[in-house]
Amino acid sequence: MTSVKHPPGPTQTWLGETIVHSEDIRRALGIQHKYPADAVVTVADFYKGSNLLIGSKSRIAGLTLRATDANWSHGTGPEVSGPILSLVMAMTGRKQADDDLV
Numbered sequence: 001m002t003s004v005k006h007p008p009g010p011t012q013t014w015l016g017e018t019i020v021h022s023e024d025i026r027r028a029l030g031i032q033h034k035y036p037a038d039a040v041v042t043v044a045d046f047y048k049g050s051n052l053l054i055g056s057k058s059r060i061a062g063l064t065l066r067a068t069d070a071n072w073s074h075g076t077g078p079e080v081s082g083p084i085l086s087l088v089m090a091m092t093g094r095k096q097a098d099d100d101l102v
Contacts, residue, residue: 019039019088020043027096040084047088055093
């Protein structure tokens with residue numbers, strides 16, 4: 001039997017959940033992993049405009065975010081830069097990503 005059921009919400013949220021929660025586990029265990037940049041950019045593009053559940057839009061208001069390893073930036077104001085994955089983690093409130101950002 002082939003299931004057609006899926007989690008609620010846009011597909012970008014599923015990708016975000018997978019990347020962010022996988023990274024929560026990996027970072028706690030000291031395991032580094034490289035995700036496809038286009039996947040992480042897709043998540044960043046979704047989170048930058050969303051306050052749904054995570055509150056990313058409010059969290060980054062008044063800042064310019066600039067990825068140092070991908071062609072991605074967003075916002076206006078004081079700049080925060082670093083790897084796109086660390087920006088996504090910070091957008092979701094993960095403090096462990098703060099050390100990767102300038």
